[in-house]
Amino acid sequence: MSVLSRIVDEVRSYHWFVKAMIITVVIGMAGATLRFVFGLGATTNLNDTYPWGLWISFDVVTAVPLAAGAFTLGAIVHCFNIKKLEPLVRPSIVTGFLGYSLVSVGLLLDLGQPQRAWHVLRYWNVHSPMFEVSMCIMLYTTVLFLEFLEPVAQKFGWSVSLRLLRWLEMPLAIAAAAISTLHQSSLGTFFLIAVDKLHSLWYNPLLPLLFWISAICSGMCIIILEATACHKWMGEPNEGELLQTLSKILPWTLGAYLALRVYSLVFLSQGPFFNRPWLTLSFLLEVGVGFLVPLIMFCNKAIRENDSRRSLAAGLVVFGLVLNRFNVSMFGMMDPQNPYFPTAIESLVTLSIIAAHILFFVLIAKYFPIFEHHPETVDYRIPHRPGKTAGVSG
Amino acid sequence: MSTNRDFSRDGTFLIDLTKCTGCRACQVACKQWNQLPAEHTEFFSGQGYQNPPAMSEYTFTRIKFRDYQKNGQNEFAFYKEMCMHCNEPACASVCPVGAFEKTVEGPVFYKDNRCIGCRFCMIACPFGVPKYEWSKALPLVKKCTGCLERVREGLAPACATTCPTAITYGPRDEMIELGKKRLLRHPERYVQKAYGYQEAGGTSVIYLTALPFDELGFKQVTKRALPEYTWDALRLVPGIFLTAGAGLSALAWITHRRERLRQELERERAALAAEEAKEDQE
Numbered sequence: 087m088s089v090l091s092r093i094v095d096e097v098r099s100y101h102w103f104v105k106a107m108i109i110t111v112v113i114g115m116a117g118a119t120l121r122f123v124f125g126l127g128a129t130t131n132l133n134d135t136y137p138w139g140l141w142i143s144f145d146v147v148t149a150v151p152l153a154a155g156a157f158t159l160g161a162i163v164h165c166f167n168i169k170k171l172e173p174l175v176r177p178s179i180v181t182g183f184l185g186y187s188l189v190s191v192g193l194l195l196d197l198g199q200p201q202r203a204w205h206v207l208r209y210w211n212v213h214s215p216m217f218e219v220s221m222c223i224m225l226y227t228t229v230l231f232l233e234f235l236e237p238v239a240q241k242f243g244w245s246v247s248l249r250l251l252r253w254l255e256m257p258l259a260i261a262a263a264a265i266s267t268l269h270q271s272s273l274g275t276f277f278l279i280a281v282d283k284l285h286s287l288w289y290n291p292l293l294p295l296l297f298w299i300s301a302i303c304s305g306m307c308i309i310i311l312e313a314t315a316c317h318k319w320m321g322e323p324n325e326g327e328l329l330q331t332l333s334k335i336l337p338w339t340l341g342a343y344l345a346l347r348v349y350s351l352v353f354l355s356q357g358p359f360f361n362r363p364w365l366t367l368s369f370l371l372e373v374g375v376g377f378l379v380p381l382i383m384f385c386n387k388a389i390r391e392n393d394s395r396r397s398l399a400a401g402l403v404v405f406g407l408v409l410n411r412f413n414v415s416m417f418g419m420m421d422p423q424n425p426y427f428p429t430a431i432e433s434l435v436t437l438s439i440i441a442a443h444i445l446f447f448v449l450i451a452k453y454f455p456i457f458e459h460h461p462e463t464v465d466y467r468i469p470h471r472p473g474k475t476a477g478v479s480g
Numbered sequence: 481m482s483t484n485r486d487f488s489r490d491g492t493f494l495i496d497l498t499k500c501t502g503c504r505a506c507q508v509a510c511k512q513w514n515q516l517p518a519e520h521t522e523f524f525s526g527q528g529y530q531n532p533p534a535m536s537e538y539t540f541t542r543i544k545f546r547d548y549q550k551n552g553q554n555e556f557a558f559y560k561e562m563c564m565h566c567n568e569p570a571c572a573s574v575c576p577v578g579a580f581e582k583t584v585e586g587p588v589f590y591k592d593n594r595c596i597g598c599r600f601c602m603i604a605c606p607f608g609v610p611k612y613e614w615s616k617a618l619p620l621v622k623k624c625t626g627c628l629e630r631v632r633e634g635l636a637p638a639c640a641t642t643c644p645t646a647i648t649y650g651p652r653d654e655m656i657e658l659g660k661k662r663l664l665r666h667p668e669r670y671v672q673k674a675y676g677y678q679e680a681g682g683t684s685v686i687y688l689t690a691l692p693f694d695e696l697g698f699k700q701v702t703k704r705a706l707p708e709y710t711w712d713a714l715r716l717v718p719g720i721f722l723t724a725g726a727g728l729s730a731l732a733w734i735t736h737r738r739e740r741l742r743q744e745l746e747r748e749r750a751a752l753a754a755e756e757a758k759e760d761q762e
Contacts, residue, residue, distance in 0.1 A: 127614025134536065134611045137602040165728045167735030198597020198612070198619040202577075205596050209577040215710055216600050217576035218717060256732060264725040268717055275713045279570055279604040281702050294713045419603075 107445035114438020117431045118195055126198065129431045135421060140428040144436050145192025147273055148411040150223075151297070152404070153185025154305030156230060157266035160259035162335070171328055176237055176456045177316070178309050183230040184446050186223060188439050193223075195435065215275040222269030229262050237454040271298040277414055285418035286357055287369045292350040293414070299343040303377075304407035306332055306339070307400035312447070313457075314397045320448065322457040326393050333390045333399070340381040340403070347373065362422065368413050376406015487567045488653035490684050491586030491631050493640060496662065497689040497696070498669055500558040500646040502529075502543055506639035510541045513627060513638035535561055537611045540624040541639055544697055557689070559696040560646075562639070563588060563609045563624035564676060565684035566705075571601035571610060573707030579621075586652070586684045587626020587637075595620055606680050606701045626684070652684060659688055681705025 097108075121129045132139045155178035163172050194200040206220045232254065239248040274297030277284050290296075310329050316322040351359075360366045383389045383399035390396055420426060428436070450456060510516070519532045519539060530545045532538075541562040548555055565588045572580035572588065579594040580601065590610075597619060601610045613619035627637035635641065640649040648658060659674045675693050676686035679701045689696060 122617055125615055125617045126612075126619060127616075133614065134534065134602070135608070137599040137612060161728060165732040165735070167732070167739060196598075198599070199595060200597075201618075202594075202596045205577045205594055209579075209594055211573075211576055211578040213573045213707060213711060213714065214576045214578075214600070215714060216574060216598055218714065220576055260725055260728045260732065263728055264721050267724045268721055271720075272714070272717070275710050276600070276603075278709045278713060279574055279706055281704075281706065281709055282606055282700060283603075291709075291712065 104445065104448055107441045107448075110438045110441035111445060112438075114435045114441070117435045117438070120431060121195060121435070126196075129429065131426055131429050131432065133424075135424045136426040138415065138419075139426060140416075140432045140436050141192055141196040143412055143415040144408075145196070145439055146189055147276075147415045148408050149185055149189050149192065149439075150273060151270060151301035151304050151407055151411065152308055153182045153189070154266060154270060154301040155309040156182025156233070156305070157226075157259075157262040158302050158305040159309060160233075161263040162332075164256050164259040165263070168331070170331060173325060173457070174309055174313065174328055174332065177312055177451070178305070179230060179233045180237075180447060180450050180456055181308060181312060181443075183227070183234045184443050184450075186227045186230055188443055189223060190227065192436075192439055215272045215278075218272045219269045219276075222265050222272070226262065226265045226269065229258055229265065233258050233262070237456055241454050266301075267298060270301040271295060273297050274414075277419075280419060283419055284414065285362070285365055286355050287351070287359055287365060288410075288414045288418045290350040290355040292346060292354060296343065296346060296350065299339060299346065300377075300407055300410060303336065303339045303343060303403055306336060307380075307403040307407075310400040311397055311404065314393055316451060316457060320451060322451065325457070329393075329396060330390050333384050333396055336384040336399075336403075337381060340377060340384065344373070344377055344381060347377070365413070365417060368409065368417055372406050372409040372413055376402060376409055380406070485567075487682060487684075489651045490565075490567070490584075491626070491637075491649060492565075492652040492655040492684040492686060493562075493637070494648040494650075494655040494659055495560055495685065495687050496646050496648070496659075497558055497560070497687060500543070500560065501644070502545060502556055502558045503644065504543050505642045505644065506541055506560060506647070507539070507543060509638040509642035510624075511539075513630070514540060514625065516540065535609070535611060537613045537615075537622040540622070546691070546696055548691065548695075557691045557696055559687075559689075559698065560639075562685060563626065564607050564680065565624075565626050566680050567682040567684070568680075568705035568707050570604040570606060570680070570706035573710065574600045574604040576600070583626075583628060585626075585628060585631045587628045587631060588684075589625065589628050590621060590623060592620045597621075604706065606706060607699060655686055659686055662688060678703045681708075 097105075100108075117129070126132055130139055130141075159171065159175050159178040162168050163175050194203060197203060203220075206217060207224075211217045232251065236248065236251045236255075239245075239251060271294035274293035274295070277289070278291065278293055281289070310332060313322075313325045313329055317324045317326075380399040380402040383395070383402070388395075389399060416426070511518070516538045519536065521532045523529075523531065530543060532542065535542050541560060544559040544561060546557045546559070548557060565582075565586060567582070569580055569582055569588045572578070572582055575595075576598060577594045577596055579591045581589050581591065583589050599610075599612060599621070601621060602608075602612065610621045610623045612621055627635075627639075630637055630641075636649040640647040648655065650658075656674070656677060659677070663670050663672055663674070669690060671689050671692055673693070674686050674688055675698055676683040681704060687693075687698070694700065
C-alpha cells in the first residue's frame, strides 16, 4: 500500500466531526485566498471609519487570552510546584502552541502587507504596543514550539532530546510566564491610545492589568473545558480530580479581576457610563454572567466536584472573556452611526480558524502522548547506544 | 518621538475659517500636487454642499460645509479637514515599524516602504486622518503629506499657497502669535479659542472659527499628547519582565528547595524508624 492510500484510509476512518472540521478549514482557506486576490475592501466590511474588524477582535485580541492556559499552568506546576497538576501541562501547551500559530495566521491575513511582517524585526519602535506584542508573539511561539517538542520526542523515542527538553522545562516555563505577562497586558495597552473612542465602561488606565488577569482566568477555564471534552468524546482519561484542584485557584483570580474591575470603573474611569443601552446590556452580561456568576459557582465545592457544572462555570468565564474582548475592541469602539457587521468571508475565515484549532488539537491528541502523560512513568535515562529507545512511552 | 523637542519653529498652518470662502481651491491644489485621481461623487451625498463625502485614499483635504442662520440670514461656515501634523503624533507612536515620523520641518511624514498595513495608526489617530487603500490586494495608508518636499525646498504647502484668503503658513510660535492677535483685535468675530493650540498635545494646524468648534464637526480631543497614554503602561515593560522572571525563578527555587528538604527529612525519619525497629528486634 502506498503512503498516500494509507493516509486516505486513515482520514476516511475519522469521526464525522473531524471530517466536518477539515471541510470547514478548507473553505476558510478558500476565503483567505479571496482576500489576497481581491483585497481587504472587497472581502471584508472594513472601511476608513472602522479599520479593525472581526479578524483583529477575535483572531488576535480574543484568541491570545484563550491560549493563556499554557503559561498559567506552566507557572502553577513548575514555579508554584503544584506537581499534581503536571498531567494538564501538555494539553495546555498544545492549546497554546496551536492558538499562537493560528493568531499569527489571522494577523497575516489582516495585515495589508503580510510579506513585510518581518519589518517588525528590522525597524524597532519601542513606543508601539503592537511592536511589543509582535515581538512577544514571535518569541513565545518559539518557546511553545520547544515545549511542544517534548511529546513529539517522546512519541518517536528521541530520549536524548527528551532529556534536554525535560531539563529546559523550568526555564521555558519561567520565560513563557514572563513573556505572556507582557503581551497579554499589552493587548490592553493597544486600546489606551483610543482615549476618546473607546466607551467609558471599558476605557481605564488599568486595562493592561485587567487583560492580564482575565487571560489567566480564561486560560485555566479553557483547560477545564478541553480536558472534560476530551474525556467525554475522545475517550481520554478522566482528569476530573486535577480539574477540581485547578478550579480551586479560579475564585482567587476571578475575585481579583472583579475587584480591580469595580475599582477601576468607580475610581479611575470618567463617565458617561450608561448612555447607550446596548453597551450597558453587553457590560452587564460580561461582568455579571461572564465573571460574577462563575466566581460564585467556583466558590461552591459541590459545583467544583461535578464535571458538568464545573464545565458550565468554566464556559461562562470563556463567554465573559470573549464578550469583554469584543466589547473593548469592537462594540465599545464602534461609532453607532456606522455599525460594522463582518462579511460572510470574514466570518467563515474566523470560523475555520477555530475549526483548525479543534482539528489540530484532536489530531495531535490522537497521535501524540498528550493526555496519558504522567511524568513518573516516563524513562528519561540516556540509552547505552545513542539513538532510539523503545522503552519510552507515557 | 522626542517629548522634549521644541516645536515652536515647526512649519504650521494657521487656518482662519472666518476668512474661508469655501472655494475649495485647496482641494484642487492638493489633488494636483499629490497627483491624486478624482473621485466619483454625487451632489448632496453628504451634508450640504460638501464633496467628496469624506476624506479618503484619494482626498487628503476637504472643505466641510455647514449651513446656519445668523440675524435671520442663511450663512455658510466651513472647516478644512486635513492631517493635523501633531507635535507628538499618535500614529507615529503606535506604528510597530516606525513608518510615521514627525519631521523637524513640521509635517508628519509616512514612509510607505516600511508600512506593514496593520492600521493601528487609523485606530490611534484622534482626528481620523489616515485612510486606507481598501481597493488594493496589498494596500497602504494614505494621508496628507504636509507637502514635505515643498517645505524642504522653502515653499509653502500646495493648499496654503493656493488659498486666496484663509491659510497662513509659518513657524508655529509666529502662527500662535498671529492667531492670538486676531482673537484680541476682533473678539466679536471669533470663538475665543484656537483649535490645535493644545489639542492632542498641540498640532501643526491651528484653526480659528466664528462658530463653536463642535458645531463645525471638530472632534473633542484630549489636551494630553496621546503617546503618553500608552507609554504610561509600556514604560513598565522591562521592569515587569525582569520582576516576573526573577520572581518566578525565586519562587521555583524556594518551592523546590522546600520539597527537597521535606523529602530528605522523610528519608531520615524512615531511616531512623528502620533503625529503631531493628533495635526493638534485638
